Amino acid sequence: MSGPASILPLQVSHLAFEANGVRLLDDVSFTLQAGRRAVLLGPNGAGKSLLLRLCHGLLRPTSGEIRWAIEGRARRQAMVFQRPVMLRRSVIGNITHALAVRGVPRGERTARAEAALALAGLSPLARRPARVLSGGEQQRLALARAWATEPEILFLDEPCASLDPAATRSVEALIEGFHAAGTKIVMATHDLAQARRIADEILFVHKGRLIERGDADSFFDAPQSEEGRAFVAGELLW
Amino acid sequence: MDSFATAFAEAGALLVSFDPDFLSIVGLSLRVSLTAVALACLIGFPLGALVALARFPGRGVIVLLLNTFMGLPPVVVGLIVFLLLSRAGPLGVLGLLFTPTAMIIAQTILVTPIVAALTRQIVADLWVEYGEHLRSLDAGPVATMTTLITDARYSLATVVLAGFGRAIAEVGAVMIVGGNIDHATRVMTTAIALETSKGNLSTALGLGIVLLPLALAVNAAVQIINASASRRAVLA
Amino acid sequence: MVTRFAVLAVAFLAAFTAPVVADDRPLLLGTTTSVDNSGLLGPLLKAFRDETGIEVRTVVRGSGAILQLGRSGDFDVVLVHHPDAERAFVAGGDGLGRYPVMTSRFLIVGPDDDPAGVRAAPDAAAAMERIAAGPYDFISRGDESGTNAAERHLWGLAGLSPWTARGGWYRETGSGMGATLNMASVLSAYTFTESGSWTNFANRGDLAVLFEGGPHLENPYAIIPIDPERHPHVAARDARRLVDWLTGPVGQAFIAGFRVDGEPPFAPAR
Numbered sequence: 001m002s003g004p005a006s007i008l009p010l011q012v013s014h015l016a017f018e019a020n021g022v023r024l025l026d027d028v029s030f031t032l033q034a035g036r037r038a039v040l041l042g043p044n045g046a047g048k049s050l051l052l053r054l055c056h057g058l059l060r061p062t063s064g065e066i067r068w069a070i071e072g073r074a075r076r077q078a079m080v081f082q083r084p085v086m087l088r089r090s091v092i093g094n095i096t097h098a099l100a101v102r103g104v105p106r107g108e109r110t111a112r113a114e115a116a117l118a119l120a121g122l123s124p125l126a127r128r129p130a131r132v133l134s135g136g137e138q139q140r141l142a143l144a145r146a147w148a149t150e151p152e153i154l155f156l157d158e159p160c161a162s163l164d165p166a167a168t169r170s171v172e173a174l175i176e177g178f179h180a181a182g183t184k185i186v187m188a189t190h191d192l193a194q195a196r197r198i199a200d201e202i203l204f205v206h207k208g209r210l211i212e213r214g215d216a217d218s219f220f221d222a223p224q225s226e227e228g229r230a231f232v233a234g235e236l237l238w
Numbered sequence: 239m240d241s242f243a244t245a246f247a248e249a250g251a252l253l254v255s256f257d258p259d260f261l262s263i264v265g266l267s268l269r270v271s272l273t274a275v276a277l278a279c280l281i282g283f284p285l286g287a288l289v290a291l292a293r294f295p296g297r298g299v300i301v302l303l304l305n306t307f308m309g310l311p312p313v314v315v316g317l318i319v320f321l322l323l324s325r326a327g328p329l330g331v332l333g334l335l336f337t338p339t340a341m342i343i344a345q346t347i348l349v350t351p352i353v354a355a356l357t358r359q360i361v362a363d364l365w366v367e368y369g370e371h372l373r374s375l376d377a378g379p380v381a382t383m384t385t386l387i388t389d390a391r392y393s394l395a396t397v398v399l400a401g402f403g404r405a406i407a408e409v410g411a412v413m414i415v416g417g418n419i420d421h422a423t424r425v426m427t428t429a430i431a432l433e434t435s436k437g438n439l440s441t442a443l444g445l446g447i448v449l450l451p452l453a454l455a456v457n458a459a460v461q462i463i464n465a466s467a468s469r470r471a472v473l474a
Numbered sequence: 475m476v477t478r479f480a481v482l483a484v485a486f487l488a489a490f491t492a493p494v495v496a497d498d499r500p501l502l503l504g505t506t507t508s509v510d511n512s513g514l515l516g517p518l519l520k521a522f523r524d525e526t527g528i529e530v531r532t533v534v535r536g537s538g539a540i541l542q543l544g545r546s547g548d549f550d551v552v553l554v555h556h557p558d559a560e561r562a563f564v565a566g567g568d569g570l571g572r573y574p575v576m577t578s579r580f581l582i583v584g585p586d587d588d589p590a591g592v593r594a595a596p597d598a599a600a601a602m603e604r605i606a607a608g609p610y611d612f613i614s615r616g617d618e619s620g621t622n623a624a625e626r627h628l629w630g631l632a633g634l635s636p637w638t639a640r641g642g643w644y645r646e647t648g649s650g651m652g653a654t655l656n657m658a659s660v661l662s663a664y665t666f667t668e669s670g671s672w673t674n675f676a677n678r679g680d681l682a683v684l685f686e687g688g689p690h691l692e693n694p695y696a697i698i699p700i701d702p703e704r705h706p707h708v709a710a711r712d713a714r715r716l717v718d719w720l721t722g723p724v725g726q727a728f729i730a731g732f733r734v735d736g737e738p739p740f741a742p743a744r
Contacts, residue, residue, distance in 0.1 A: 058373055075376055085371035088389040088472035097385065101375045131471035149375070325705065326546030333707065335548050336502060336533055417533035420516070422500075435652025436511055437659075437677030 007068045007076045007152050008034045008184060010055065015064035017050055017208075025050055025208045028064070032186065034152075036200035037179055039216070040188040043231065047208040048188035052079070052155045055186070075102060078146035079155040083162060084138045086130040091122060094130050095145045102149050112148050120144035120174055136167025143174045147183075154178060156187040160194065172198060192232065196220060204228050248444030259421075264448075267425040270338055270412065271405035274345030278353045278401055283394065285350075286357025287383045291365060304358060307351035312344075313410030319344040320414050336417040341425070344411040349401040356397040361386045392467035396460045403456050407449075500529035501712045504540040504549035507650040508578070508621060509695065512670035512739050514732050521728055522719055528712050536650065538618020544568055544698070547705030551713040555695045556620035568705075569698035574743035575720050576729045578693045580624055581672055582685040583655075584610075584664035592664070592684040599631035601685045606634050609643040611663035615654050616646025620693070625666040628690055655681070668693050673734035694743070697721070 010032040017025040025047045032038055040048040053059045055066060056079050087094050095113035104112065117123045120140045125133065130141060139159055146154055156175070160168040175198065179185050189195055195202065199216040204225070212225045223229045252260050289300055321327050323335045323343075334340045364386050372382050387394065409427035416423035418432060426449050433442035509515060510532065519530045535543070537554040544552045545568050553575065554560060560572050582592055582601050590610045595601035605612055614637070615622040629635060636644040645663075647654045651671040658665040659679035667675075672683070685691075697717050702710035719725045726742040 053370075056374065058370055077374075079370075079374045081370060085368055087368070087385070098375055101372075101377045101381050101385075129471045324543070324546050325548045325707070330547075333499075336531070419531045419533055422531050434656070435507070435650050437652060437656060437675045439677055 005070050006034060007070055008032060009069055010153075011065075011067045012055065013065045013067070015051075015054060015066065016062050017047075017054060017059065018062040023208060025054070025061075028205075028208075028210045030203060030210060030213060032153075032184070034184050037175075037185040037187070037198055038201050038203060039195045039199035040186070040203050040205055041192075041195045041199070041231070042190065042205035044190055046190075046205040048190075048205050049082075049157050051205065052157050052186065052188050056155050075149075076152040077155065078149055078151035078153075080139070080142045080146055080157070080159050082158040084142035086133070086138055086141070089130060090127050091130045091133065091141055092117060092126040094141060095148050098145050098149055116144040116148035119147065119177065121170070134167070136163050136170060139163060139167070139171050140174060143171065143178070147174075147178060151183060153184040153186060156185070158189055159187070160189075160191070168194070192234070204231070206231075242443065244440035245443030245447060248440050249447035252444055252448055260448075262421065263424055263426055263429050266338065266423070267406060267427070270341045270425060271345060271402060273342050274405050275349055275353075275398060275402045277342070277346045278349035279398055281346075282350045282353025282401075283357050283387055284383065286354040286359075287361045287387055289354070290358045290361035291379070291382060291386075301355075301358065304351055304355040308355050310348060310351065311410065312348055312408040313414065315348050316344050316411035316414035319347065319411070323415065335415065336419060336423060338416070338423055340415040341412045341423060344415045345405045345408070348408065348411055349405050352401050352404060353397055356400070357387075357390075357394060360390045360393045360397070364390050389472075392463055392472060395463050399456050399460050403453065406452065406456075499709065500531045501709050501716065502548070502550045503530050503532045503553060503716070504543055504551075505532055505534060505553040506537050506540060506555060506620060507534055507652065508555065508619075508668050508670040508693075509553060510534040511651055511674055512578075512732075513674050513734060514670065514729070514740065517732070518720075518725070518728055522716065522725070525724070526715055526719065528715060530716065536615075536617040536619035537623075544700055547700065547708065549700060550708045550710075551697060551699045551716055553695060553697045554620060555693050556623055557694060557696070558623070559620075560696050560698060564698060568701055570701050572696045572698055573717050573721050575695045575697050575725075576740040576742050577695065578669040578740050579686055580621070580666065580668045580691040580693050581683050582664065583658070583667055583672065583681050584684050585662040586680045586682045588684055590664065595685060598628055598685060598688055598690045602628050602634065603632045605664050606632070606636060611661055612636070612644050613654050613658040613661070613663050613665040614644065614646045615651065615666075616648045617650075619650075621651065621666065621668055624690075624693065628666070631690065651675075669737075669739040673737050673739045695740075 012031070013029050015025060015028040016023065028051065040051060042048050050059070054061055056077055087097055089097065092113050095116055096109040099109040099112060114123070114126070117126055120143060122137065122141055122144060125137065130138065133141065160171055163171065172194070175185060175187070187198065202214060202216050202219040203210060204212040204219065204227070206227045212219065212223060212228045214224070219228065220232060223232050289297065289304065319340065320335065322329050323332065323340050324330055325335070334343070368386065368389070372385060377385065407427065409431055412425055413428050413431065416425070416428065418424050418428040426445060430442045430445045433445065505515070515532055519532070523529055533549070537556040537559065540549070540552050540554050541559055541563050543549055544563065545566070563569050564572050582598065584590070584592060590604040590608050592601045592604055595604055614625060616637070637646060647657055651667055652675070654665055655667060655671065655675050656677055657663070659677050659681050662680055697720055699710065699713040699717050700708045702708050721743070726744060729740050730738070730742045732738060732740060
């Protein structure tokens with residue numbers, strides 16, 4: 001999914017975020033390259049969502065730097081939230097709207113939207129009001145919508161947290177499909193099992209700090225940090 | 239009471255007879271108020287959306303003013319417009335006093351704060367829901383406002399009807415700037431006022447009774463719109 | 475989509491506003507509620523239009539408001555009944571001259587059982603004294619109208635000024651004749667009115683005419699064309715024609731022949 005030049009690698013240096021006098025993220029540094037599925041793993045309240053939003057540009061850091069390889073980065077990214085934002089329109093209308101905002105010519109929008117719906121298995125629901133869909137269907141629509149905008153990198157903030165196992169499986173299948181087509185996946189989750197299924201590399205976050213980073217296999221077999229070990233063992237961490 | 243019985247009879251006679259004077263009064267009422275509401279929306283929708291979305295110093299004051307002006311007494315608006323349009327006033331050269339145009343201007347001023355203040359509230363609430371998604375899409379200000387206003391269309395429709403209800407029912411503004419001229423600036427409400435002042439209470443009541451189906455239609459429309467929107471899960 | 479909507483909106487507005495904006499310029503006459511309430515104006519001005527083709531539009535307020543609007547040039551011609559104010563108006567340079575048109579009669583009306591004994595009063599001022607002596611409820615217009623001025627003149631002749639005391643019996647509505655008569659009717663109170671308004675008033679209740687006639691109860695109406703030198707935009711020629719017609723034989727005959735329920739509310743000036 002790269003254009004003439006890629007926005008990756010993304011370089012994050014000494015990122016910090018403070019709100020109401022509380023330091024929610026402190027001294028986070030890492031680099032993201034194209035290709036491997038990155039999972040931000042950690043317990044609730046660790047700062048994973050915050051980190052995603054900062055990288056995506058929805059929040060401004062208190063200090064530190066977020067640097068993409070080239071400017072004009074916003075249009076090459078997409079994000080899917082824990083609760084999908086559904087416009088008060090039809091299923092296909094949600095996608096054509098996103099394409100319109102992105103400046104896609106009117107004639108192309110329907111075709112691209114239909115292709116995205118087909119990919120997500122939502123074609124029969126195209127004309128339905130998006131808001132009457134089930135949670136899983138809505139999340140698949142959010143993914144299809146993001147896909148249609150042809151992003152280089154897709155941020156996902158706990159996309160399956162509100163879904164049942166069947167819906168979770170269908171969403172994960174879609175994510176797998178996007179990865180196969182070349183989109184960089186960056187997903188936050190607190191679900192250990194899901195991380196095992198999806199991750200190529202793990203960034204373990206706890207209490208606003210990046211504790212550990214490494215290949216998924218290495219991390220799950222033998223976490224380097226005490227917190228990591230505790231988390232993988234299934235112990236509760238706050 | 240005797241007046242009521244006579245009034246119903248007069249109302250019935252008016253409706254059935256299609257009396258041309260009566261019809262022209264109703265027609266002018268609709269023309270003035272519909273035009274005023276259309277103009278108020280043209281100004282009020284983007285204004286409300288802008289205040290909802292933009293950050294600027296004094297924003298709180300603007301919101302306060304918009305909400306306050308929703309309750310502007312029509313007679314005060316009429317007086318201000320009158321002073322502006324009178325030959326002795328700054329816009330006197332336009333010669334608009336005692337014309338339907340002056341009435342439209344006055345009612346537009348009356349309705350715009352209603353449309354703007356309610357739009358602001360509706361758009362602000364919708365922005366809480368849509369904000370991150372729209373910013374994720376990197377939507378510019380125009381795209382943002384268009385998206386929010388479009389998705390709030392059902393709620394905004396009831397705002398329009400609220401504005402229309404206010405305009406069609408007021409008498410203070412149109413009386414002062416229009417002058418209640420027979421066959422020129424006489425509308426339903428000023429006609430009722432006139433008949434009352436002449437002591438023709440039955441006729442006045444009859445005209446008022448005729449005004450009721452209009453109010454009923456407006457409120458029925460609101461209800462239908464809301465029900466349809468709920469069914470289709472598109473109510474903001 | 476936005477542009478389509480915008481084009482539709484503009485077209486819609488143009489269709490609606492075109493007829494209301496493209497107004498021709500008929501003659502604008504300012505006159506008082508008493509003239510309008512009598513029902514004279516409709517047929518009178520229709521006769522004028524039939525003969526001259528000139529369309530007259532009438533705005534109705536109290537005399538004070540009419541003269542004020544005349545001063546700002548918002549009318550082409552005014553017809554009021556407040557002689558002192560009229561003379562001041564012409565002297566002030568806003569009017570070309572004061573042309574008597576007709577007279578009506580002022581009336582003291584009140585509850586038919588007449589507890590104050592107004593019917594038996596020797597003159598109008600004495601009648602007012604009797605009302606104040608009770609005191610009996612009295613409703614006044616309390617606006618700057620010709621009728622109100624005449625009422626206050628009568629009180630003055632009786633040596634009284636009830637509007638200064640905050641008594642409950644003397645109430646000022648600040649409204650036109652109709653609203654004032656309505657209140658008097660509902661409260662069975664006394665009030666001061668004139669024949670133009672009274673003959674056409676439909677909500678009399680138990681009100682009846684208790685005193686009329688005599689020197690202080692004559693109500694003269696005059697028409698004043700606005701001076702085009704001070705207000706160049708006025709339709710001076712059409713105004714002149716209205717003045718001539720009203721004060722000429724045709725207009726005067728029409729006024730003399732005007733009846734409401736068989737009664738003539740107005741008498742021609744000549």
